[in-house]
Amino acid sequence: MTVEIYALSVLRSGPVHGYELKSRIRRPSIAPVNNNSLYPALRRLERDGAVTKSVEQQEGRPARNVYTITEVGRRLLLDLVSTLPRELADDDEEFLLRVSFFDELPVPSRLDVLRVRRETVEQALAQVQRLLAEPAQAPARPWRRRAQEQLVDRLVQELQWLDELRTEAERP
Incomplete structure (x- = not known):
């Protein structure tokens, strides 16, 4: 698309x-x-x-x-x-492309795009957090854990950014 x-x-x-x-x-x-x-x-x-x-x-x-x-x-x-179809909501380019058009979109459309992306990011965050909470299997994989922790940090940061965007997007 x-x-x-x-x-x-x-x-x-x-x-x-x-x-x-x-x-x-x-x-x-x-x-x-x-x-x-x-x-x-x-x-x-x-x-x-x-x-x-x-x-x-x-x-x-x-x-x-x-x-x-x-x-x-x-x-x-x-x-x-x-709109941001759910099946495309995890694609960074699809999402960012829509954000680049926010100045042309009505507030409800902006908020809907942000809502769908937020739901996708929250699901991804929950999945990675579940993986981190599982007991370590032998042999321990410290690099895997580091990668998962980095992903958690990125997802949390994106959720914060989405909150900022929502505040701005609510303005006509």
């Missing part, structure tokens, strides 16, 4: 061809957008009426496809960023 959101977001500023679109997508992750994810997403968006594709002829070079967002695409973009 992130590729669709990124593509529609870039297209809001005007029509672009596929290669330019790919180069203008800036992800908060290590992995760049690749052709194997971008072009199928563009085909789906075109099929759904969210984008249109036109062919631009170039002298001495192959023609290229230029994509333009439609009103359907603008509404779809807001729909996609207004």
